[in-house]
Amino acid sequence: MTELHFTDVQRDCLQELVNVAMGQASDKLARYLGTFVHLQVPAIALVEAALLSQHFASRYQQQSATLVSLGFFGDQGLRGETIMLYQLTNVGVIAQLLGYSDDAVSEAEMLTDISSVLTTTFLSGLAEQLENSFSYAAPRILSSRDRDFADKLAYTAEQWQLALQVDIRYQLTDYSFNCDMILLIPGEAVLRLRQTLDNILADF
């Protein structure tokens, strides 16, 4: 883990890039939902991917949750996966707002659509700042109503060494709608990312 360590300055740099990309994603989400999104300072943390599934399994134990994951591939070995985790408490309200019917199939479709808006906008904003460009794999959806939710989450996390956990609260003006976004990045891509951050920092 130590070789994947970020200095305070690298961390601040990454946080600002995430902040800018998040602003773009929120703007898209706000237009998509026809409402205003309150932006908060994103809490970012670098954690061992192995610990992630435990963390989220306990956080979502009491309520139903859905996970949508999207793999991304960039130049120079920069790649990873984003996971969006949704608490389903208010999903029905959002479904109504967007005109999806109130059943499990439509719910999955809606969350895939929202994830796609959020993650592709976020990732392209991030890629642009890193002077990179990403291509994407097909999204994968997983519901906590599936009995092996925790196992599947653990399996996903196990493939990666480092997780950049970005807790984002997308709080809408009229609706409570929270989701967590997690960026998972493998070790060699973390080294690449750190190098890119150093290059950006050297310019300023």
Added chain:
Amino acid sequence: MALTALICDDSLLARNQLKKSLPSAFDADIITASNGAEALTILRTREVGLVFLDLTMPELDGVGVLEAIKADAMDCLVIVVSADIQPEMQKRVMELGALAFVQKPATADKLADVMHKYGLI
């Protein structure tokens, strides 16, 4: 006497980026603050002509700073430099008296354009 300009942003990168991207023709003493509360303390004790203000910040956010500037009728111009680009937010800060809105990341071109437009350079 040169103008004093304040850069208020919680990110060190953003502050450095902005400082370095300011037009060379802009003759000012540059000071910085890393959140809204710090900015207000400076604004209440020093004469600041221009503020570059981020919105999403801990302690006190940019909207809070604009509200305080308006409430106290402080004599300074504010250029908002933010990643929160939603039209409703842009409208809100303009209504609170901001001079202009610059979308992050603040590049030299964007800053030169807006500062030229308002006669700051």
